[in-house]
Amino acid sequence: MSQPRSMKATSQQSTARKASTAKKTTTAKKAPARTTTAGKRAAKQTLARSGQAAAVVSLGEFLGTAGTLTIGQRKLLVEQALLMLEQNYVHLPLKAAMHAVNPLQRLRVMRSRMERQTGETMEPEWIFHRQMSSIFHSVRDLHTNYLLPVPFAGKIAFLPFMIEKCYDAAGAEHYLMTRTVTGYSAPQxxxxxxxxxxNGTPIARAVALNGAQFAGSNDAANLARGLESLTLRPLVIQSPPDEDWVTLTYIGLDGSTQELREQWKVTTNLPPMTDLDAISETSASMGLDLDSDEKARAKKVLYIRDVIELEGGQSSAELSAPAAVSGADLPTTMPGVFRAREVVTPYGTFGHLRIFTFSVQNPVAFRDEFARLAAALPQNGLIVDVRDNGGGHIYASEFTLQTLTPRHISPEPVQFISTPLNLRICRRHKDNPSGIDLGPWFDSLDLATETGAAYSAAKPITPEDGANDIGQTYHGPVVLITDARVYSATDIFAAGFADHEIGTILGVDDNTGAGGANVWTHGLLAALLNEPPPPDPTSPYEALPNGANLRVAIRRTLRVGELSGTPVEDVGVQPHATHRMTRADLLDGNVDLLNKAGSLLAAMPHRRLGVSTSLSGTTLTVTLDVDGIDRVDIYLDDRPISSEDLADAPLNIDILEVAPGQLLRADGYQEGALVASRRNRV
Known part of the structure; x- marks a missing residue:
């Protein structure tokens, strides 16, 4: 992907655009102007409910509105980028070592050259944006971004179709059209x-070249993002396409060779789930690949408008009553977050629970809806599918793990890099005055000044009691499906799944996206030195111009279990088994992928731990109905009550002197290993 030659469209370009051979998408009426965040959200909800789409304009028309940063504003952006990468960016030593990059020196050179420029001699703005984006992309960290100012923020550039990759039986790659925007057509x-x-380049090479511009943490992530960005680019995080149109050569549906020229279009994306600049537990606990999150919302705008209508234009909305997107799906209160259905495979009928995002406001509601959907699906095996999931609320990802295992969940610990600025921020919030408690990291950062330690102590973001407060709710075997676009909080979910030995991981790629960090924005960092009042008068953070923003990985995550202490960043989570997507997968609902998952489930041990209770006076009768379990230990409010060897089942046990409201826990064992657990409130 090359970058824009000019931020203005020439009249010749405008004339050439009209020569596109494809049928154009219909342009809806332009949405009313709006200014505030609340106003934007309300207007988009109104549009969604009315069935209208946001206005669509050509890329050239859109770029004609850009280019207003002064030389002083550019210098400010460079200075603030230097500050955050040098003082806040937790992965800087790792990235410099692994990828031989020096973003700080590149920014210093850029700053030095800008000192010799004036408003009249400065470079075109598109060059400035390209240089800033290139510097941030060089660290190969999708948490650490330069976010473009208005008019780019909130906009997406798109072509009216989606391309995905599959393999044939010989292992050769093929790139197929899988979706088109409603109303779009072209020959065959x-x-x-x-x-x-x-554009005349063999498609596999074009994907690789494009991926190099938006580098992920590994080769699989590079290629996945390179393919996605051929047709869809969130302009807040990716520079606009250089070309006004693209030329595709394709094999048509009748086997004929066809050529198509299609124009890039720009429209408004759905709003993000939360204000990431505001001081809140949610914004401080985000592990989110913004590029994937923007693209996920954009795909709703382009291809899944029924979900927008259900959500009322609000991303990841929680409905008051469950609703189904299609007839085969279970109704859910979070249609933009989950898709649950039964799948029939040659190996049995299993549950398939797709998680599109962890980007939610309420992680407990997320966990509870996941558990409810899993309970409504077949109990002999569950496929949890997190492909394309760029993360979100770290609590949501780690709270959910407990529902699938009897093991105690240890949330992944995180570390700050030891710098004077991080120490200042933690000192200000070590006593939790704003609802963001940085006290667990303060003492070690303070001591690092004397010891020279590179990082703070490793402490979890997710509360450990919240990660274990309801325990296991699904007792069948579980397969987790991942791909190279899995990132951030979803990487943390996959790592926790592996570290707690919950089940088998089936990868569409050889690794996850390898994004292991908590990410904060420049706006949040600035707010943390201004809240609670009075503001810190010596704060180095300055307001950024024209809605521009910056993000950095602020705290790195470490694995637990057998890989305890290993960073997730750049390493990721490797699957136990892999499956290469087939033509049938892309065109027939992932049929081969789900059959592969079904074969893995059929080979895994099946457990059942049924526990029912009846309280008569102060006597509690517990009935156990089990399969694949040879011993059950009974606890009442965590006090051991009974241990039963199960030669026969069901088995009735009477427990005396029990009061209503006490918590009964049954732990099931097979050959001495804990394999199932269930909790019942008396």
Whole structure:
């Protein structure tokens, strides 16, 4: 992907755009102007409920509105980027070592050259944006970003179709059309048409070249993002395409060779789930790949408008009553977050629970809806599918793990890099005055001044009691499906799944995206030195111009269990088994992938731990109905009551002197190993 030559569209370009051979998408009426965050959200909800889409304009028309940063504003952005990368960025030593990059020196050179420029001699703004983006992309960290100012923020550039990769039986790659925007058509074009060339370049090479511009933490992540960005680019985080249109060569649905020229379009994306600049537990606990999150919302805008209507235009909304997106799905209160259904495979009928995002306001509600959906699916095996999930609320990811295992969940610990500025921030919030408690990291950062330690102590973000407060609710075997776009809080979920030995991981790629960090924005960092009042008069953070922003990985995550202390960043989570996506997967609902998952589930041990209770006076009768379990230990309010060897089942046990409201816990063992657990409130 090359970058814009000019932020203005010439009249010649405008004339050439009209020559596109494809049928154009219909342009809806332009949404009313709005200024405040609340106003934007309300207006988008109104649009969603009315069935209208946001206005669509050509890329050239859109770029004609850009280019207003002064030389002073550019210098400010460079200075603030230097500050955050040098003083806040937790992965800087790792990235410099692993990828031989020096973003600080590149920013210093950029600053030095800008000192010799004036408003009249400064470079075009698109060059400035490209340089800033390139510096941030060089660290290969999707948490650490330069976010473009208005008019780019909140906009997406798109082509009206989606391309995905699959493999044939010989292992050769193929790139197929899988979705088109409603109303779009071209000769012999649609789901199943195969793209062979992109602007005259063989498609596989075009994907690799494009991926190098938006580098992920590993090769699989590079290629996945390179493919996605061929047709969809959130302009807040990715520079606009250089070309006004693209030329595709493809094998049509009838086997003929076709060529298509299609124009880039720009429209408004759905709003994010939360204000990441505000001081809140949610914003401080985010582990989110913004690029994936923006693209997930954009795909709703382009392809899944029924979900937008259910959510009322609010991302990851929680409905008052469950609703189903399609007839085969279970109704859910979070249709933009979950999709639950039964799948029939040659190995049995299993549950398939897709998690599209962890980006929610209420992690407990997320956990409870996950548990409710899992309970409504077949209990002999569950496929948890987190492909394309860029993360979100770290609490939501780690709270959910407990529902799938009898093991005690140890949340992943995190560390700050030891710098004077991070120490100042932790000192100000060590007593939890704002609701963001940084006390667990303060003492070690304070001591690091004397000891020279590179990092703070490792402490979890997720409360350990919250990660264990309801325990296991699903007792069948579980397979987790991952891919290279899994990132951030979803990487943490996958790492916890592996570290607690919950089940088998089936990867579409050879690794997850390898994003192991908590991410904070420049706005949040600035707010932390201004709240609670009075503001810190010596704060180095200055307000950024025109809605621009910066993000950095602020706290790195470490594995637990057998890989305790290993960073997730750049390492990721490797699957136990892999599956290469097939043509049938792309065009027929992931049929081969789900069959592979079904074969893994069928080979795993099946457990059942049924516990029912009846209280008569102060006597509690407990009935156990089990399978694959040879011993059950009974606890009442965590006090051991009974241990039963199960030669026969069901088995009735009477427990005396029990009061209503006490918590009964049954732990099931097989050959001495804890394999199942269930909690019942008396």
């Amino acid at each position: 074009f649609g789901a199943g048409a195969e793209v062979t060339h992109w």
